[in-house]
Amino acid sequence: MKRENENVEFEETLDPDDWESMRKLGHKMLDDMMDYMKTVRERPVWQHVPERVKAHFSSPVPQQPQPPEEIYKEFVEKVLPYPMGNIHPRFWGWILGTGTVMGAFAELLAASMNTNTGGGANHIANHVEKQVIDWIKEMLGYPQSASGILTSGCSAANIIGLTVARNTKAGFDLRRKGLQRATQRMVLYASQEVHSSIQKAVELLGLGSEALRLLPINDYFQIDLETLKTSIKKDREDGYMPFCVVGAAGTTNTGSIDDLNALANLCQQENLWLHVDGAFGAWATIAPKAKNKVVGIEQADSLALDLHKWMYMPYEIGCILVRHEEQHRKAFSLTPDYLAHGEGRLGLTGGDLPWFSDYGFQLSRGFRALKAWMSLKEHGSRKYARIIQQNIDQALYLGELVNASPELELSAPVTLNVVCFRYVAPTMDNAELDELNKRIVIELQEQGVAVLSGTVIKGKYVLRAANTNHRSRREDFEVLVSEVMRIGKELTADRQP
């Protein structure tokens, strides 16, 4: 483009050379993405990436510019057809997110503004994020006086929550002096079913995975309270310093929810921190028929959760809430000269909100609050409540379908939205059944029918359907069951009596 001031030497920019052709390309992308999301049901859930496509991604860094239209064509041919599949109505593997159209639009808006929501400062993104956090607290019945920050996900939220727990309970200035100055070994408790991100956080924080006591579960896959009490007592007698219990609101394996009320009472009696990992399960709080299962969650000292799983927002968005704002801030606030907070109401740093960087480990932060803000407005909390309940009802329905099929066996009670089951053939031993069910998971994926994941429950390999999918319908679960039956029968054809 021509420059207004021709006597200034030529300077380059990354802005488009031709805004109008770039605009045209953007409109094409938008149309394609709408079609892509609208027609997802018509495609296989997942398909292999062909070797020739993989090979395409091994070329060296491009040195010269490539026309935007060509780059997009490459994206359409080589990237778009090979997603993980988690936006499809029959994707129930692990616990992934579905995303929405408005969520995707919001990402375009946020990246166009490209506002940094790290330091505080007087700009609107901070107010949007504060409102989103206030809304989350409101929906979950968590105290409005609590502090919070949006994170990349629940792993980061768990790290932040456990850092506040560790630093608050240490009894000395751990932030300054470090764990090595502690006189007693700090230990914490969770059930064997707790998510791996808790162990990773404990390791990151320098506590050592040995410090995380993984306790047995009861028949409902909840942490066994008697063992917990005994362990705390024994650890104290042995000179350890118990400081925290991690409650699970929705375990990954089975969707089970610890007795959070009992944990809250126990933690109060024992002066321990209660951290709840509510990655997806925290949202059971808003489901009319499930909220009784998570009672007590509002008593947590810190509560970690995701919005990219059960609130269906596009990646990445999680949240940590901390009951006592001061404890949260004390664990993370740090103000070097170049980040001096403004005084008064003047200038960009003269904002009247706390700085988000004082509540977590990110300094530069994008505007992830926008997709949450627009999404919650688009649907309203009541619709989210209905669809979360719908996912739970669908899981119960799948449980019924499994129970009604003699070849299928439910592997754990359906407490929430996770259904663990397996195909059984009477003539096979356990090792053979493990292999058979592994094969069924793979065949479902390979044939593009559905994506389940597998896990091990009580020593047995089982199929696992985790339903955080707003596109799923009952008929999808009917398809799942009949296809599992078909594949199971085909794979055991030579073993039929």
Place this chain on the structure above:
Amino acid sequence: MKRENENVEFEETLDPDDWESMRKLGHKMLDDMMDYMKTVRERPVWQHVPERVKAHFSSPVPQQPQPPEEIYKEFVEKVLPYPMGNIHPRFWGWILGTGTVMGAFAELLAASMNTNTGGGANHIANHVEKQVIDWIKEMLGYPQSASGILTSGCSAANIIGLTVARNTKAGFDLRRKGLQRATQRMVLYASQEVHSSIQKAVELLGLGSEALRLLPINDYFQIDLETLKTSIKKDREDGYMPFCVVGAAGTTNTGSIDDLNALANLCQQENLWLHVDGAFGAWATIAPKAKNKVVGIEQADSLALDLHKWMYMPYEIGCILVRHEEQHRKAFSLTPDYLAHGEGRLGLTGGDLPWFSDYGFQLSRGFRALKAWMSLKEHGSRKYARIIQQNIDQALYLGELVNASPELELSAPVTLNVVCFRYVAPTMDNAELDELNKRIVIELQEQGVAVLSGTVIKGKYVLRAANTNHRSRREDFEVLVSEVMRIGKELTADRQP
């Protein structure tokens, strides 16, 4: 919408009720965002958020749906006019990112696919991310055998790098046993000018900020090597265990770069880990006339950097590279039953790439690689090199303008892209000058002219322009200098002799 199967009870979805009106809205958003980015130069860099707008963000969570068009209207009226300002050509506050049109488009595409790039698995996003990391290694001259992962930014990258350093150098199974089992206090070194995120990482990791020895700087704002050697020796004599040196490639205050070659040699001699925080400065490596300043960066054991600062990509995207893949993986890999990696080439988990979750603390991860992949193709590495060099040349030009103005004083040498200077009035003492310069920063912001930040250099409050802006032109720096002069004169009018 009507359902195909009318005898199934009605199930809801978060998909649009009316795809066509949603599509129309998307096109409007896209047009508006193109205009917004194209016309940014015509607007003030920053403006206050009016109280009535702030007040708008205090309403309770919406319970009922709101039409998408209304939500967008609210966004246009209440959010869009009040950004932080960092996409404007005269924004040089802190070290923020400018973003690009293609980057914003890529966010739309990534969120529409909504692929989870956390676990490995056989889908294309993993290959895109691997290629982007390979490209980064190639551009920075870092060994291709190194491992890497894209992160939310450099804070997260520093956390990961220092975790690998800590765990590798501990000399025992720190991941399992924890820091409290160490017999010697682990300590590390950096200059006083190192970024605050290093301290935050050290605190998070349980090492304690006392363990971070912040050493004095030389005249070039680099870590003083003699003091470093003496400190390591003394710490060893005193029973501490030195394990790491953090080199800065581009300090926040002045853009200075430690003597990385010397640090690499010293670390090798002393058997210490060299972690380099190259948030923005790592990219000097590709600038023709600046790359000599960062020689040695390729010898780092771990290298943390951002792509949302000097590579101008929209938030959030950073990267950590680790020289020895095995050390990286050993610090983070963890595989519970529900994350079992697939065997062979079958099914979704049968991918042939490592799992990204084995190299960091996030499990769910979005597709942030896409914006990097598309951006690098759009411009090619050589154009990035030219524009980074352009930013450095512009900083030198600003330094010249400052030197040519008797009222202005350069506060530190211009090493890279950061210019620290202040307005001086001969009749004022230092305290008065501090107040005057604080006021100038605020006036520049309040009047919408430019955004600088302030910092303290050798006890004096100074103006700081950090140029990571692909939209800036030389004429913008001319405007800056003449406006600083105008404001300075106005503010000191009653003090003129």
